[in-house]
Amino acid sequence: MEHVYDLIIIGSGPAGLSAAIYAQRARLDTLILEASYVSGGQVVNTYEVDNYPGLPGISGMELGSTLRAHADRLESRFAREKVLELELEGKIKTVRTRKNLYQARTLILAMGAGHRKLSVPGEEEFAGMGVSYCATCDGAFFKDKVTAVVGGGDVAAEDAIFLARGCRKVYLIHRREELRAAKILQETVLGLENVEPVWNSMVTEIQGEGQVKNLKIRNVRTGEAGDLPVDGCFIAVGIKPNSELAAGKLEMDEGGYIRAGEDGATSVAGVFAAGDIRTKQLRQIITAAADGANCVTSVQKYLLSCR
Secondary structure, eight states: OOOEEEEEEEOOSHHHHHHHHHHHHTTOOEEEEESSSSTTGGGGGOSOBOOSTTOTTBOHHHHHHHHHHHHHHTTOOEEEOOEEEEEOSSSSEEEEESSOEEEEEEEEEOOOEEEOOOOOTTTTTTBTTTEESOHHHHGGGGTTSEEEEEOOSHHHHHHHHHHHTTOSEEEEEOSSSSOOSOHHHHHHHHTOTTEEEETTEEEEEEEESSSEEEEEEEETTTOOEEEEEOSEEEEOSOEEEOOGGGTTTSOBOTTSOBOOOTTOBOSSTTEEEOGGGBOOSOOSHHHHHHHHHHHHHHHHHHHHHTO
């Protein structure tokens, strides 16, 4: 029989790395599978993290690297492989990748979430040519230019603040009359001279010639349509869980999030969900890290019950 791990963790964001650390301390035979070349998940695309306790102002890349270094110090075993299929039934779970087939008694699914799209004409066409989902990744290309951020949550506000440092003008387009972002972010972004909110509006089309040049926008209250000439469009309208591998195999809510409580337990025994992929009130780095720790505790209890 192939080697059977105590635990396989899929994903190396804050939830997966936290789980890796706790699993090593629990002396569990563990493998962490990660698809990206850099550990840390979405956090590595965050310019500045100001709400992780004890580390105010740390960059997302540094935080991700610090978490990975902690896991490495405990000699966690990582493999960079894309998971293609999960077999969750039975006492032994199977994980198929492009290269290998792995087996484990338990799984922690920590694949996180990805950027939600506007799904408007021009979005796909101009992806990478003015359309971006990561201000910290691509903002430097728009120095002294005019950009727009679409969204009203924390990420949208953070993106606008970041872009305002280098862009001549930043429009913040939101379909409501006030932002959903944390109050401190609202106060900061709306206090910037080169940030102009465009309230009650939505983007209906992204236009250009080889590069983004214009946004078609519509006022959701009056129906009035107009043009907004810009050099770049940064989309921050939320996230969607990367739960496709578990579709039809685990219970999910209407948004595709895996149903799991604080203990991480899913609808299938021995399978646990941590971080942005699970149903929860708050999706933040600190709650993802807590999920990883909780899931390992649940794994230990489950393994003891199977003896």
